[in-house]
Amino acid sequence: MTEQTSTETSEQNAVIVETFLNSLQDQDFAAVDALIADDIVYQNVGLPTIRGGNRVKKLLRGMEGRMGFEVKFHRNVADGATVLNERTDAIVLDRCACSFGCAACSRSTTGRSRYGATTSTSTTSPRRSCADRRDGRSALRPSL
Numbered sequence: 824m825t826e827q828t829s830t831e832t833s834e835q836n837a838v839i840v841e842t843f844l845n846s847l848q849d850q851d852f853a854a855v856d857a858l859i860a861d862d863i864v865y866q867n868v869g870l871p872t873i874r875g876g877n878r879v880k881k882l883l884r885g886m887e888g889r890m891g892f893e894v895k896f897h898r899n900v901a902d903g904a905t906v907l908n909e910r911t912d913a914i915v916l917d918r919c920a921c922s923f924g925c926a927a928c929s930r931s932t933t934g935r936s937r938y939g940a941t942t943s944t945s946t947t948s949p950r951r952s953c954a955d956r957r958d959g960r961s962a963l964r965p966s967l
Contacts (some may be wrong), residue, residue, distance in 0.1 A: 833901040836931035840906040844894045850887055856880050891915035893922075904930045 839858060846854035861876040873879050886892065893913040900907055906929045913922040 828836050833903055834902055837901040837906050839931045840929045841896060848894050852884055852887060855883055885901050906931060945953050
Protein backbone atom coordinates (compact mmCIF):
# COMPACT_ATOMS: atom_id res chain seq x y z
CA MET A 824 0.00 0.00 0.00
CA THR A 825 1.37 3.43 -0.91
CA GLU A 826 1.38 6.41 1.40
CA GLN A 827 -1.10 9.13 0.46
CA THR A 828 0.44 12.60 0.72
CA SER A 829 -0.84 16.01 -0.17
CA THR A 830 0.86 18.23 -2.71
CA GLU A 831 1.08 20.91 -0.01
CA THR A 832 3.01 18.61 2.36
CA SER A 833 5.39 17.60 -0.42
CA GLU A 834 6.02 21.23 -1.35
CA GLN A 835 6.62 22.16 2.31
CA ASN A 836 9.22 19.39 2.63
CA ALA A 837 10.98 20.51 -0.56
CA VAL A 838 11.13 24.04 0.85
CA ILE A 839 12.59 22.73 4.14
CA VAL A 840 15.46 21.03 2.31
CA GLU A 841 16.09 24.07 0.10
CA THR A 842 15.99 26.40 3.13
CA PHE A 843 18.46 24.16 4.96
CA LEU A 844 21.01 24.24 2.14
CA ASN A 845 20.55 27.98 1.53
CA SER A 846 21.06 28.60 5.27
CA LEU A 847 24.24 26.53 5.15
CA GLN A 848 25.41 28.62 2.19
CA ASP A 849 24.70 31.83 4.14
CA GLN A 850 26.43 30.36 7.22
CA ASP A 851 23.24 31.04 9.19
CA PHE A 852 23.95 28.30 11.70
CA ALA A 853 21.02 29.20 13.95
CA ALA A 854 18.69 28.37 11.03
CA VAL A 855 20.73 25.28 10.13
CA ASP A 856 20.51 24.01 13.73
CA ALA A 857 16.74 24.58 13.81
CA LEU A 858 16.27 22.51 10.67
CA ILE A 859 18.25 19.45 11.77
CA ALA A 860 16.20 16.68 13.36
CA ASP A 861 17.52 15.07 16.55
CA ASP A 862 17.40 11.63 14.90
CA ILE A 863 19.14 12.61 11.64
CA VAL A 864 21.32 10.06 9.89
CA TYR A 865 23.67 12.01 7.62
CA GLN A 866 25.24 10.03 4.80
CA ASN A 867 27.55 11.46 2.18
CA VAL A 868 29.43 9.34 -0.33
CA GLY A 869 33.03 8.82 0.76
CA LEU A 870 32.41 9.95 4.33
CA PRO A 871 31.40 7.96 7.41
CA THR A 872 27.72 7.98 8.42
CA ILE A 873 27.00 10.50 11.17
CA ARG A 874 24.08 9.79 13.51
CA GLY A 875 22.36 12.35 15.70
CA GLY A 876 21.55 16.03 15.45
CA ASN A 877 24.28 17.22 17.80
CA ARG A 878 27.01 15.42 15.84
CA VAL A 879 25.79 16.75 12.49
CA LYS A 880 25.52 20.28 13.89
CA LYS A 881 29.09 20.05 15.21
CA LEU A 882 30.32 18.85 11.80
CA LEU A 883 28.61 21.66 9.90
CA ARG A 884 29.57 24.36 12.39
CA GLY A 885 33.20 23.28 11.93
CA MET A 886 33.19 24.96 8.52
CA GLU A 887 32.19 28.35 9.98
CA GLY A 888 34.79 30.92 9.00
CA ARG A 889 37.05 28.20 7.54
CA MET A 890 35.35 27.32 4.29
CA GLY A 891 32.35 28.32 2.30
CA PHE A 892 29.57 26.35 0.69
CA GLU A 893 27.53 27.39 -2.33
CA VAL A 894 24.54 25.66 -3.85
CA LYS A 895 22.62 26.03 -7.10
CA PHE A 896 19.44 23.97 -7.47
CA HIS A 897 18.57 22.52 -10.87
CA ARG A 898 15.63 20.41 -9.64
CA ASN A 899 14.08 20.06 -6.18
CA VAL A 900 11.05 17.78 -6.00
CA ALA A 901 9.24 15.94 -3.24
CA ASP A 902 6.84 13.08 -2.80
CA GLY A 903 5.65 13.23 0.77
CA ALA A 904 8.61 13.11 3.14
CA THR A 905 11.11 12.18 0.41
CA VAL A 906 12.85 15.09 -1.31
CA LEU A 907 15.07 14.56 -4.34
CA ASN A 908 17.25 17.28 -5.72
CA GLU A 909 19.77 17.70 -8.45
CA ARG A 910 22.15 20.55 -7.80
CA THR A 911 25.64 21.91 -8.17
CA ASP A 912 27.56 22.45 -4.94
CA ALA A 913 30.82 24.29 -4.43
CA ILE A 914 33.23 24.05 -1.54
CA VAL A 915 35.16 27.30 -1.22
CA LEU A 916 38.57 27.49 0.46
CA ASP A 917 40.14 30.93 0.37
CA ARG A 918 40.21 31.81 -3.34
CA CYS A 919 39.78 28.29 -4.68
CA ALA A 920 36.36 26.78 -5.28
CA CYS A 921 35.72 23.18 -6.24
CA SER A 922 32.29 22.63 -7.74
CA PHE A 923 30.61 19.30 -8.37
CA GLY A 924 27.26 17.91 -9.38
CA CYS A 925 25.10 16.28 -6.71
CA ALA A 926 22.04 14.08 -6.73
CA ALA A 927 20.60 13.94 -3.23
CA CYS A 928 17.77 12.19 -1.45
CA SER A 929 16.56 13.65 1.84
CA ARG A 930 13.67 12.83 4.13
CA SER A 931 11.87 15.52 6.04
CA THR A 932 9.52 14.44 8.81
CA THR A 933 6.02 15.62 8.03
CA GLY A 934 4.67 18.17 10.47
CA ARG A 935 8.07 19.20 11.80
CA SER A 936 10.26 22.05 10.62
CA ARG A 937 13.19 19.69 10.62
CA TYR A 938 15.62 18.64 7.92
CA GLY A 939 16.79 15.13 7.16
CA ALA A 940 14.97 13.09 9.76
CA THR A 941 16.47 9.97 8.27
CA THR A 942 18.86 10.41 5.37
CA SER A 943 20.72 12.82 3.15
CA THR A 944 22.95 11.21 0.55
CA SER A 945 24.94 13.07 -2.09
CA THR A 946 26.63 11.48 -5.05
CA THR A 947 29.32 13.60 -6.63
CA SER A 948 30.40 13.28 -10.20
CA PRO A 949 34.03 12.33 -10.75
CA ARG A 950 34.55 15.53 -12.77
CA ARG A 951 35.37 18.47 -10.54
CA SER A 952 36.52 21.92 -11.44
CA CYS A 953 38.48 24.46 -9.44
CA ALA A 954 38.20 28.15 -10.10
CA ASP A 955 40.50 30.88 -8.86
CA ARG A 956 38.31 33.36 -6.99
CA ARG A 957 40.50 36.47 -7.03
CA ASP A 958 37.66 38.39 -8.67
CA GLY A 959 35.30 37.61 -5.76
CA ARG A 960 32.61 36.12 -8.01
CA SER A 961 30.44 33.20 -7.06
CA ALA A 962 31.97 29.81 -7.65
CA LEU A 963 28.70 28.77 -9.30
CA ARG A 964 28.55 30.88 -12.40
CA PRO A 965 25.23 31.07 -14.28
CA SER A 966 26.67 28.84 -17.02
CA LEU A 967 26.49 25.79 -14.69
